[in-house]
Amino acid sequence: MxxxxxxxxxxxxxxxxxxxxxxxxxxxxxxxxxxxxxxxxxxxxxxxxxxxxxxxxxxxxxxxxxxxxxxxxxxxxxxxxxxxxxxxxxxxxxxxxxxxxxxxxxxxxxxxxxxxNKRLNVPGEEEFIGRGVSYCGTCDCRFYRDKDIHVVGGGDSALEEAIFLTRFAHSVTIIHRRDTFRAGPILENRARTNPKISFLLDSVVKEIRGHEGVDELLVENVKTGEKNIIPTDGIFIFIGxxxxxxxxxxxxxxxxxxxxxxxxxxxxxxxxxxxxxxxxxxxxxxxxxxxxxxxxxxxxxxxxxxxxxxxx
Ligand SMILES: Cc1cc2nc3c(=O)[nH]c(=O)nc-3n(C[C@H](O)[C@H](O)[C@H](O)COP(=O)(O)OP(=O)(O)OC[C@H]3O[C@@H](n4cnc5c(N)ncnc54)[C@H](O)[C@@H]3O)c2cc1C
Incomplete structure (x- = not known):
């Protein structure tokens, strides 16, 4: 041409x-x-x-x-x-x-x-972007005041954002597919000692479900294959x-x-x-x-x- x-x-x-x-x-x-x-x-x-x-x-x-x-x-x-x-x-x-x-x-x-932002590529992810699925803590933190939310990822940005989100949310659960973190040890220690943060390790999100917004996650333990439905008010994805x-x-x-x-x-x-x-x-x-x-x-x-x- x-x-x-x-x-x-x-x-x-x-x-x-x-x-x-x-x-x-x-x-x-x-x-x-x-x-x-x-x-x-x-x-x-x-x-x-x-x-x-x-x-x-x-x-x-x-x-x-x-x-x-x-x-x-x-x-x-x-x-x-x-x-x-x-x-x-x-x-x-x-x-x-x-x-x-x-x-x-x-x-x-x-x-x-x-x-x-790298996507999880699971059912419900696209559908609920902006209605419970977020890739930016700084942008969306205020919508999750006193809510129970989940953060996916194990690197620096996932842990940094999870710690940041505890300023707003009632609880933050970090879902990570391994039982060790890529994030640096200082950050990991800060996350582990934060009373609002808990962990769901060796676990992956298989589906994001909801109606008006996100209501629950289908999560699988990669070691045992066990699947659980976990209620949530929102999911922040920081996987790259x-x-x-x-x-x-x-x-x-x-x-x-x-x-x-x-x-x-x-x-x-x-x-x-x-x-x-x-x-x-x-x-x-x-x-x-x-x-x-x-x-x-x-x-x-x-x-x-x-x-x-x-x-x-
Ligand atoms: C859901 C969501 C909510 C957000 N909320 C906020 C918020 O509340 N506040 C905030 O400050 N930030 C927010 N952000 C982040 C913010 O949107 C980004 O930081 C910002 O848009 C980045 O701007 P950019 O111009 O660098 O790139 P982008 O916004 O990524 O724009 C890239 C542009 O490049 C074009 N492009 C890509 N490939 C090609 C190609 N081959 N040829 C020609 N053009 C191409 C695209 O069409 C697009 O126009 C949010 C992000 C997301 C995903």
């Missing part, structure tokens, strides 16, 4: 990072093209109430916030293409981004393709995080955890290629932090294009 057109700046992804980058780049008159992928507005669109994004004291729906971001970016001249990136070639400048209709070349690129980096393997440097490696200017190791949001963030993973990284990436890209400081 042939060349569609050349752009000054292409932004990959339309979650909070990509959309904020689009607002900043459009205001700088770079006429950015945003290639949205299939999840317009990103992971935030999956939640009906975001209560921790500044400026919305009564909370705002994820979709609604995304629409406002898009409207603001379009008002300054950003263009949107609802398509999925199929390949990115960073071996020569200008860089090439391939989509279903052909290729774009671009002087600079902001990669904001986000990440996916996969940044959407497959197009950049062998092209960009990555961190050991799989996120793209960037410096404080959001620069990757390629001139004119910036990254923002969860694809480059193993730590914070919030709408506000992703949006902040997107803004920073756009400011860096603007400086790079205006002054040619990237050195093309």
């Amino acid at each position: 042939g060349l569609i057109e050349h752009r000054q700046l292409i932004i990959l992804g339309a979650g909070p990072a990509g959309l904020s980058a689009a607002i900043y780049a459009a205001r700088a008159e770079l006429k950015p093209l945003v290639i949205t992928g299939m999840v317009l507005y990103g992971q935030a669109s999956l939640t009906y109430a975001i209560e921790n994004y500044p400026g919305f004291p009564n909370g705002i729906g994820g979709m609604q916030l995304g629409q406002l971001f898009e409207e603001q970016a379009k008002a300054f001249g950003a263009e949107f293409l609802f398509d999925e990136v199929q390949a990115v070639d960073l071996s020569k400048h200008p860089y090439t981004v391939s989509v279903s209709g052909g290729d774009y070349t671009t002087d600079a690129l902001i990669i904001a393709m986000g990440a996916n 995080h996969s940044p959407n980096t497959k197009f950049f393997e062998g092209q960009l440097e990555m961190e050991p955890g799989g996120t793209l490696k960037i410096n404080e200017l959001m620069e990757t190791n390629k001139k004119g290629v910036f990254a923002a949001g969860e694809i480059a963030d193993p730590h914070f993973r919030q709408v506000v932090t992703s949006a902040g990284m997107g803004a920073a990436a756009a400011i860096s890209a603007t400086r790079c294009l205006e002054t040619m400081s990237c050195g093309f």
